[in-house]
Amino acid sequence: MKKWVFGFVVVLLLIGYGAAQHKPKVVIAELPKVVIEEPSKVNHPVQGGTPQKNGHTIAVTKAQIYKGDLLLVNKEHPIPSGGEESEEASLSRHGELVQGFALLDNSIRLSPSLVKKFATMIGAAANDGVNHFIISSGYRDEEKQDELYQQMGPDYALPAGYSEHNLGLSLDIGSSIAEMNRAPEGKWLKNNAWSYGFILRYPVDKTAITGIQFEPWHFRYVGLPHSLIMQAKNMVLEEYLDYLKKKKTITATVNHQTYEIHYYPVSNNTTITVPENGRYEISGNNTDGVIVTVLRDQDA
Numbered sequence: 001m002k003k004w005v006f007g008f009v010v011v012l013l014l015i016g017y018g019a020a021q022h023k024p025k026v027v028i029a030e031l032p033k034v035v036i037e038e039p040s041k042v043n044h045p046v047q048g049g050t051p052q053k054n055g056h057t058i059a060v061t062k063a064q065i066y067k068g069d070l071l072l073v074n075k076e077h078p079i080p081s082g083g084e085e086s087e088e089a090s091l092s093r094h095g096e097l098v099q100g101f102a103l104l105d106n107s108i109r110l111s112p113s114l115v116k117k118f119a120t121m122i123g124a125a126a127n128d129g130v131n132h133f134i135i136s137s138g139y140r141d142e143e144k145q146d147e148l149y150q151q152m153g154p155d156y157a158l159p160a161g162y163s164e165h166n167l168g169l170s171l172d173i174g175s176s177i178a179e180m181n182r183a184p185e186g187k188w189l190k191n192n193a194w195s196y197g198f199i200l201r202y203p204v205d206k207t208a209i210t211g212i213q214f215e216p217w218h219f220r221y222v223g224l225p226h227s228l229i230m231q232a233k234n235m236v237l238e239e240y241l242d243y244l245k246k247k248k249t250i251t252a253t254v255n256h257q258t259y260e261i262h263y264y265p266v267s268n269n270t271t272i273t274v275p276e277n278g279r280y281e282i283s284g285n286n287t288d289g290v291i292v293t294v295l296r297d298q299d300a
């Protein structure tokens, strides 16, 4: 009920704001409903287990703990050393990638695949009349992070290697008309980013867990359905990864699609069973295991 009232107030505020700004149509869309199940007894194919019907066994190496969209990077968990080859592009030199948003300066770098996901999201925002987005920071190499750390100090920046910006999956998003906390762009993202695989990484009510002050501009890509599950359960990435580890398997149904999400600890000889149809993704958690996300056959 409280949430509903809050949503209503936000809508009223936005309508008021919209009226003052040449009446753009500002709509807070409803998020798709997520049904999460936490089966107590599950078909969780453990190491050395019997392959499931229509499944085959693959080996998971320790290196896979440190790759993927769900890596946890914070004060305790630095970016993996000697990580993946960076594919970040300088956006000012790739005008074709800069569609529907502006860049704060010419130094912004991001991977083209992440920019495309961001562009899809803000395309939806534009349909709702919200279209004054600026990217103010993207991928930072360790040198740039160190420069920032020296300038801003430990209260406002993380040391090189401990910032999500060093991972290349985060971006700082601003608005050209107001501070993000008040801007329609900030409000739209806070409500809708979850539908596009992005999460508000440092919410105001989770500072004790994230160790980072509220940052209404910092969004992180984790992919679907994880972002929607985190929103539905009001979890930040630290909590979500702990939750998966504890539950080992959950299922989530969104828009008639059911996903199975499995956590596996990874040691030297880990094998897991994955579906024959290949509709799965593996991401490490950057600590001790991998998360396997399986798209279940709709008629299964």
Ligand SMILES: [Zn+2]
Pocket (backbone or CB within 6 Å): 137, 165, 170, 171, 172, 217, 218, 219
């Ligand atoms: Zn940031």
